[in-house]
Amino acid sequence: MSTLTPAAGSEVGTVRIMLVDDHAIVRQGLRSILERERDLVVVAEASTPDEAFTVIGRSAPHIVLLDLKLSTASDTEGLDLCAELTSRHPEIGVLVLTTFLDEQLVLTAIRAGARGYVLKDVDTSGLVRAIRDVSRGESAFDARSAAAMVRGLHTPDTAESQQLTAREREVLRLLARGLSNRDIGEKLYISETTAKFHVGNILRKLGVSRRAEAVYEATKLGLI
Amino acid sequence: MSTLTPAAGSEVGTVRIMLVDDHAIVRQGLRSILERERDLVVVAEASTPDEAFTVIGRSAPHIVLLDLKLSTASDTEGLDLCAELTSRHPEIGVLVLTTFLDEQLVLTAIRAGARGYVLKDVDTSGLVRAIRDVSRGESAFDARSAAAMVRGLHTPDTAESQQLTAREREVLRLLARGLSNRDIGEKLYISETTAKFHVGNILRKLGVSRRAEAVYEATKLGLI
């Protein structure tokens, strides 16, 4: 449509894509799926946030396909990368492509600047459609993600609360390992009362009332 | 080496592979990686256990590349498939290819008949080597899986215990949702005492002493 495409040498209408996923196998699969489409080209790959920042400059992608689960069992790394990416390169459309569907996670990703959220088990055409949508500046969510988003918005647990402090995440990890308040206190060189105070805040922020449920929610959210 | 290969039409030394993974993207990636090798050929794909049983007959693979995490957050499906596959087709080598590394999971997979265990973030050559090893009737584990296996064997929590009953898994799910023993009892139409009895057994079998830790271990093991 336009010849304003910043990347030199790219054909008119060609969508330049960067893949960010820690699994080489997945990157390879995405590449071979996407390069069947004439208007899509994978110009870069990265397996870590650092790598992503390094290669993004010289590859000038229009779209970043980002797996949220970069490190083992923690979404924050991918989420942080998403936020950093969209603030430093607002012209780039970040499309989150991940395994797990979680209402809060969808919302968190959007808040981190993602323009789309697609589950990894979509069929090829769904993924390609999402990429084209985002490249046109629109948003893209597959049916289930969209539904999850709506559900998530109906239960506004997130907006006000969430976002544990560093100390709380520390306590949370010990919580998951079955430590009592007293044990947590000894481990962190604080009093049992203080440990209890942190646990209470964790429960409140996660919207639960039992430590067992807190651990469950935290794992779902990728906090531990 | 030998011309005894059962599958008609296959070249000498060709390894016939079936892929089982619920994500089309991953299957596609594996396919394009493996088919770069002249001695490997992907003869079938399946995304569910049912599909796997249907296609295995007419594709006669030597190797099944199996993702343990077939359904959302439960390893049992893949594990069950692995056990069923190896008992019905003992000549087939099942190579587990999965995202998560867990000491107990490695051991459980081996007990279910797997001849290898490889993490999804291995490099291509590691995967190919593992496939060739298994196709020769040997076993294959990448370095980290092997280490996990050794660690797992040193802590024989599994051999004696493990394996929750259906009722216990039911209780476990309610546990994760933060229900008290009384709540669990009401939900399952049993007395609080009985709920407590089941919880006690769950703790014992998982080798923990707190419900929060039980939830943590259970999620790691893919039980919930």
Add this chain to the structure above:
DNA sequence: GCCCCACCTACCCGATCGGGCAGGTGGCTT
């Protein structure tokens, strides 16, 4: 300077937990 917030601490109290004890039933295998 003041306010906010993360972090720390103490006391109280009823509910819950975890681990013992004791026991009973039905189904399946040997």
Add this chain to the structure above:
DNA sequence: AAGCCACCTGCCCGATCGGGTAGGTGGGGC
């Protein structure tokens, strides 16, 4: 018939939890 096992139940008790009250410190922003 005997044994095993999943499942069920009751009672006891000390430890722990969750929620509430009340406070104190130090750092950062307006």
